[in-house]
Amino acid sequence: MVKTEATLVAPSLDPGLLRPDFPALDQKIHGHPLVYLDNAATTQKPTAVLRALDRYYRRDCSNVHRGVHTLSQRSTASYESARGIVQRFLGSSSDREIVFVRGATEGINLVARSFLGPRLEPGDEVLVTAMEHHANIVPWQLVCKAAGARLRVLPMDDRGELRLEELGKVLTERTRLLAAVHVSNALGTVNPVEELVAAARQRGVPVLLDGAQAVPHKAVNVEALGCDFYVFSGHKAFGPTGIGVLWGRREHLETMEPYQGGGDMIVTVGFEGSTFREPPARFEAGTPNIAGAIGLGAALEYLEELGLPQIEAYEAELLSYATQRIGSLPGIRLIGTARRKAGVLSFVVEGVHPHDVGTILDQRGVAVRVGHHCAQPVMAHFGVPATVRASFAFYNTRFEVDALEQGLREVKEIFGP
Ligand code: C6P
Numbered sequence: 001m002v003k004t005e006a007t008l009v010a011p012s013l014d015p016g017l018l019r020p021d022f023p024a025l026d027q028k029i030h031g032h033p034l035v036y037l038d039n040a041a042t043t044q045k046p047t048a049v050l051r052a053l054d055r056y057y058r059r060d061c062s063n064v065h066r067g068v069h070t071l072s073q074r075s076t077a078s079y080e081s082a083r084g085i086v087q088r089f090l091g092s093s094s095d096r097e098i099v100f101v102r103g104a105t106e107g108i109n110l111v112a113r114s115f116l117g118p119r120l121e122p123g124d125e126v127l128v129t130a131m132e133h134h135a136n137i138v139p140w141q142l143v144c145k146a147a148g149a150r151l152r153v154l155p156m157d158d159r160g161e162l163r164l165e166e167l168g169k170v171l172t173e174r175t176r177l178l179a180a181v182h183v184s185n186a187l188g189t190v191n192p193v194e195e196l197v198a199a200a201r202q203r204g205v206p207v208l209l210d211g212a213q214a215v216p217h218k219a220v221n222v223e224a225l226g227c228d229f230y231v232f233s234g235h236k237a238f239g240p241t242g243i244g245v246l247w248g249r250r251e252h253l254e255t256m257e258p259y260q261g262g263g264d265m266i267v268t269v270g271f272e273g274s275t276f277r278e279p280p281a282r283f284e285a286g287t288p289n290i291a292g293a294i295g296l297g298a299a300l301e302y303l304e305e306l307g308l309p310q311i312e313a314y315e316a317e318l319l320s321y322a323t324q325r326i327g328s329l330p331g332i333r334l335i336g337t338a339r340r341k342a343g344v345l346s347f348v349v350e351g352v353h354p355h356d357v358g359t360i361l362d363q364r365g366v367a368v369r370v371g372h373h374c375a376q377p378v379m380a381h382f383g384v385p386a387t388v389r390a391s392f393a394f395y396n397t398r399f400e401v402d403a404l405e406q407g408l409r410e411v412k413e414i415f416g417p
Contacts, residue, residue: 032365040391064161082297091221107246122148182214187336188344219308239299243292253279281385
C-alpha cells in the first residue's frame with residue numbers, strides 16, 4: 001500500500017491509494033479500462049502476494065518437512081509461518097487447528113469424509129441452509145447416501161434471509177451436523193451465524209461454517225463464532241488459487257481418520273499397516289501447495305494491514321451506493337435484498353438473458369459473472385435460471401459502479417424497452 005500522511009493519521013480506506021498494489025486492475029479490455037466486478041469468483045492479487053510467490057520460486061524453492069539443507073529449511077519455515085498467520089487471522093488458539101487444503105470445497109469434503117461419514121447412521125440428518133453453494137450441499141449428500149442418512153434444509157424468505165423461526169423444525173435429535181454459509185455467494189446475505197451456532201450447540205450439534213465469501217469482507221474470529229469447523233479459499237481472499245484453509249477444533253481433528261494417504265502424513269509405514277501423524281500433518285498428504293500457502297500468508301497480512309473493519313465499512317458504503325444506482329434502473333430485479341449483505345449485487349434484467357448482459361458488459365470492460373453461481377437451489381427459490389452478479393472488493397470504486405450502470409443502460413437500449 002502507498003502510505004501517505006493521510007492514511008497514517010486517518011485509517012479509513014482509500015481505493016485510489018490501493019489500486020496500484022493490484023497490477024491486473026490496470027489494463028484495458030476492448031479499449032475500456034477494466035472494471036473488475038467478479039470478486040466473488042476470484043480476487044485480483046496484490047504485489048505483496050506476487051512478490052512472496054516470486055521469492056519462493058526464485059530463491060527458496062524446495063520441498064518442505066523433508067530436507068536438512070538450507071533451502072528446505074527456508075521453505076519449511078515460510079510454509080509453517082503461513083500457518084501461524086492463518087491462525088492469528090482466524091483467532092484460533094493453535095496452529096495445529098489449521099489444515100492447508102486446496103480450497104473451501106476440499107475443506108468441506110474433508111470434514112464430510114473424515115468427521116461426519118464415520119459418525120452417520122441410517123435415519124440421521126445433516127442440516128444445511130437454502131442458500132448454500134453446491135460445495136456445501138453435494139459432499140453431505142454423498143456421505144448421507146452412503147449411510148442412509150438425509151439432508152434437511154433451513155428455508156429462506158424472498159429477501160434471501162434465513163427463516164430462523166423454522167430452525168426448531170429442522171434441527172432435530174437426529175441432526176448430526178449443521179453446515180451453513182457465512183455469507184452467500186449468490187445473494188450476498190450475511191447470515192446470523194452466531195444464532196445458528198448457539199441453537200446447534202444447545203443440542204450438541206457440531207457446526208461447519210463456509211466462510212469462502214466472508215473472509216475477504218469482514219473480520220472472522222472462530223473462537224467468538226463458537227463453530228467447530230470453518231473453511232475458506234485463498235483465491236477469494238487475494239491469495240493464490242489452489243490453496244485454502246480448514247480450521248477445525250483440535251478435539252475434533254484428533255479424532256478424525258486421514259482424508260488421503262501418502263507421504264508426510266505418516267509416522268510409520270509397513271505392509272501390515274501404517275500409523276499417522278497428529279493433525280494438521282495427518283490431513284496434508286503429499287507435497288503441499290507450498291507457494292500457495294506462502295502467498296496466502298502474504299495476502300492475509302495485507303488484509304490485516306488494511307484493517308478488516310475498514311474494509312467492511314468501505315464496502316458497505318459501496319454496496320449501498322450500487323444497490324441504489326442499479327436497483328433504481330427500470331427493468332432490473334434485484335435477487336437478494338437481505339438487511340445484512342456483503343460484497344454481492346445479484347440481479348436480472350427484464351427480457352434479457354443474463355449471458356447477453358454479461359457479454360455486452362464485457363465489451364465495455366465490465367467483468368461480472370452470469371449464471372447460477374453454483375447455487376442452483378437459490379435460483380430455483382427465486383424462479384430464475386441465472387442472474388447477473390456484480391461482486392465487489394475494497395479496490396472497487398463508485399466510478400466503477402457508474403460504469404456498470406452505464407453498461408446496463410446500453411443493454412436496455414440494445415434490447416429495447
Ligand atoms: N464460489 C463464485 O463465483 P472453491 O471453488 O473451493 O474455491 O470455493 C467454493 C465455494 C464454496 N462456498 C462458497 C460460498 C463459494 O462462493 C464458493 C465459490 C465461486 O461464487 C465459484 S462458483
